[in-house]
Amino acid sequence: MLRPALVAAMLASSALTAPVVSPAFAQSYSFSSVQVEGNATIETATVLSYAKIGRGQEISGAALNDAYQRIVNSGLFESVELVPSGNTLVIKVVEYPQINIVNFEGNKRLKDEELATIAKSQSRRVYSPSQAEADAAAIAEAYRQGGRIAATVDPRIIRRDGNRVDLVFEITEGKVVEIERLSFNGNRAFSDRRLRQVLSTKQAGLLRAIIKRDTFVAERIDVDKQLLRDFYLSRGYADVQVLDASSDIARERDAYFVTFSIREGQSFNIGTVSTVSEIPNVETAEFEAVQRIRSGETWSPALIDNNVTRMENLALRKGLNFVRVEPRIIRDERGGILNVQFALVRGEKVFVERIDIEGNTTTVDQVIRRQFRTVEGDPFNPREIRQSAERIRALGYFSDAQVNAEPGSSADQVVVNVDVVEQPTGSLSLGASYSVSDGVGLNIGFSEPNFLGRGQAVSANVTSGTDSNAASFSFAEPAFLGRDVTLKFSTAYRETSSQNAAYDTQSFSLSPSLEFPVSELGRLETRFTIGQTTLSGVEPTSSFILQRDAAREGITTSSIGYTFSYDTRVSGVNPKGGVLLRFSQDFAGLGGDESYILTSGLALAENKIFKEEVTVRAIFEGGALAMLGDNPSRVTDRFFGNGKIRGFESNGIGPRDLVAENQDALGGNLFAVARFEADFPLGLPEEYGIGGGLFLDIGSVWSLDDLDGGTTANGPGAVDDGLHLRSSLGFSVFWDTPLGPLRFNFSKALVKQDYDKEQAFDLTISTKF
Template sequence: MSEGDTTEVERVSFLGNQVYSDRRLRRVLETKQAGFLRTFINKDTLIDDRIEFDKQVLRDFYLSRGYVDFRVNSANAEVTRERDAVFLVVDVSEGQQFNFGEISVTSEVTQADSEEFFAALKVKPGVTYSPLLVESSIERLENLALRKGIDFLRVEPRVTRNDRDLTLDIEFALTRGPRVFVERIDIEGNTTTLDRVIRQKFRTVEGDPFNPREIRRTAERIKALGFFSKSDVDVREGSSPSLVVVDVDVEEQPTGSLNLGGSYSVNDGFGLSVGLTENNFLGRGQRLSFAIATATESDEYILGFSEPHLLGRDLKFDLDFGLSESDSSFSEYDTKRVFLSPALTFKSGESSKVKLSYTWANSEMIARADQSYSIVGPPASTGTYPVAAPTVQNEIAQGELSSSVFGVTYSYDSRLTGLDPNAGFLFEIGANYAGLGGDSEYLKATPNLLRKDRCLTKR
């Protein structure tokens, strides 16, 4: 039996696209054109399932930009003249772009005040329509209902289309959903990961009112752990029609990595580096990492640990410790450095978090004992040192130097794990202050903006 050779995609082109260029749309697709790295990249292979996935990706891409009538007419693969590859031609209809029109909230639940719920909305008329904005608005209103103790409230978006001015009026109707409770949560397939690691991703426990939207978000959080190759969250009827059972079916995948490397330099000689990282240590969801870089003239050791749920709370604890030394016969000095860096991270919102960190470091530059040249320094440091540049002489004369740095970082991450790979962004802004102890004093601010399709960084 012969399986045959794989078929490469030589070129991807589009028909019917007026708003976005072929180049822009190619960046959205999972299928890629064959290039000079075709030997190492398998995304240029023609696969039917991947093309179906790409169709959905295109729909999400256009829908998130207000093109509610977008559709993929066809996606055909045409064989090249040499019959060793194909041209993938995607025929699309973009349609018109719609904006949000009138936004309103109506209530069919006596405990829910429509004006109060309307004030909680962030979406405004005139903004480009996006199903993601509608989804986030529904979630915002349902979360408000939970905070007010209104159970079984459901938000139903009712859309009115206005073709004349290309707008969509959205009425968020607050209705009473069925009185259904969570009977139990069953977890299967986790041979290594402890049940509590998965249960920590649930905002719902046994006996709580059943919220389908919250269950979907839980499935996303379990998938985002990265511990499982498959993570399915399904709901079935329990022992009575008013009870449901949430089934979690996962399949473990490797969560560790081992890195080996070698090096050679004139100053340090031959070197070997070993790095070991386990992101699900003993199935507890903890990160444990250890790295060694050793050479003839230098050594470095780094140990890292993370606990994502400190004391059972949604509080992440990180601790990193490092030690490095150099003893080079090719330089006039040796160096030693030790650092310790604990950090706490907590969520300030569904997509935002705050990190508080502290770093203590001690470093020293030492003149080599086998040299016998004098330099002028403070009385406590006068002695024999090698001939060195003035900057090096100054560092040696200062002896041990320590730094004490406090840091705070705020980050907002709206990147999605859905079908659109270009949706969302990561925004971070941080500040580090050194001066409460130690020998140095400074203030450093670091803003950072990262989008999935590009990276813009300012420091």
């Protein structure tokens, strides 16, 4: 068989490599027939469709070379050969083998199941070298996202009979490349330590094997730049610029050094505040009345936006559509102030045509739509759309949420596009806990804040400890009846056998509730609670009060109650601190065996000082149990002040029967506590997550109902239920660990009663109010 010089060298190699194309000569051909040989699974018509050579068609050598390239570039064949034979063109092909199995070797950090979802090469599909290389690059990128930039992935094939191959990805994971140092240039107002607290990226520290935020992820650096800018803006630095964020890798390629360059500018306060109207017949008095901005306050975008929102909402309530509030800033750099003028102007008459939502594979549309205060047909308000986007992101259901507006079907219509990316929201936890008072405990818990994609929160927890066992379940619907009303349902069971009290308890409760806003920063919860408590295991030598309480056996309680809370910290206007006020009452007696009024209150104020390095906090808390009717209070209902005044054991203060063999703690109907705290750095590298604090606690537990019912030898007069102040001074060590924020308290009781039980050391999970 003769082969012209044009295709003499057009022979594919036997290995899985691209064929070598021979030079084409200026020669023309005409074929009466085209034959395809070697194709077993790919149709002849498919090969001819790539060749595009017709019968009897005169074709040049260059065109014949183009036909060859088209067949090769189809990615279907291991080798291709064009053989002119007289008036017949023979196309000889060798098909790529079929993938038998796909294996991963050398991987430990990423499981086979995770890698299989990344690789597009799959069993029973045709092997493609280009796709295998792309899969290797995608797997290496997944390791890079986890901080292993030195990871390498090599695709290899093992030939099998029947034109099949096993595809193996040989993986060398390498070590995690951590951020060894985060530093800053140009920062004068805040220390490096304070700015590192702002960043989502962290330095490698003691727990570098557990903490994942110390790995270098390039995309996270852009987020950190925005976090830094927002931090400065919220503190009055209107001209701040985050100029650059350089990341240098160590010579050994095992660590990164990241440096942020900042131009702070100066901090501004609010100067004069005025309001003008550029709309006929619209007066400014009512709009000035809803403003919450004062001269001398630190300037921040949140402060301005909050006031603009209040004024625009007022315009909507007054039926003034398309009214926009423009904040106009007049700078006085010498005085360090920004004068603010709110201008009421007429906006464009543009309406929302529709809201399109994409990307929500689990979350139903309604959960996203209810984050909008605007619906189809309403006037278009760009500020409201931006705030809706923030509310969607704050849900925590999505790894990314983009909200954009584009022109609609006419000039006065816009379409709001919402594009979200779902992320896992549920969690299953299994862990252990320890406290000095409760001992060692094991717990298992499940939580899902987006149950079935409906935005409902479900959680269940079971705890078993040395002295107690507990189980709880809760459900919350955050948009009951389509409004900003949260419907909650919770039930709990608990049994205790405490070493600090000579009795056992069993309790069960069920409580539905409704929570809703009553002001911009205030919320009100109303609830109904029904439960039963059993007191047992009281010994004959115990206090006569405990024996009296135990004689009543199981007590059923039915109550209604409310809690009002006011929290300025949620507004974001003052990033340095704020105030929390909480007041609650429960009224028992609507059925059940007990009648009482239970009242409690809390007031908290905190602020950051010394360039925000130190947080000072004052907490005032108190409670009162007022019994109605003839029955005195039970020990299971009274206050003990546990955790309220540090430096004392659980059940360590308050009324106590000193004549009883166990010197039983009885609790009190009243308690009041004042706590003063200061949290500050200890000078250790902040990546260790260790800080310190000082505290001073003052308070007491006192008052019992009936001390005249005892007939035993340890009867009346054995209990002092008077008001006796206690106080303690101490030092705390905070350690932010992956297991939770731990708090180590070292305390010294300053003022106490002789019968109080002290506790110089305590370990707890640090909580926030």
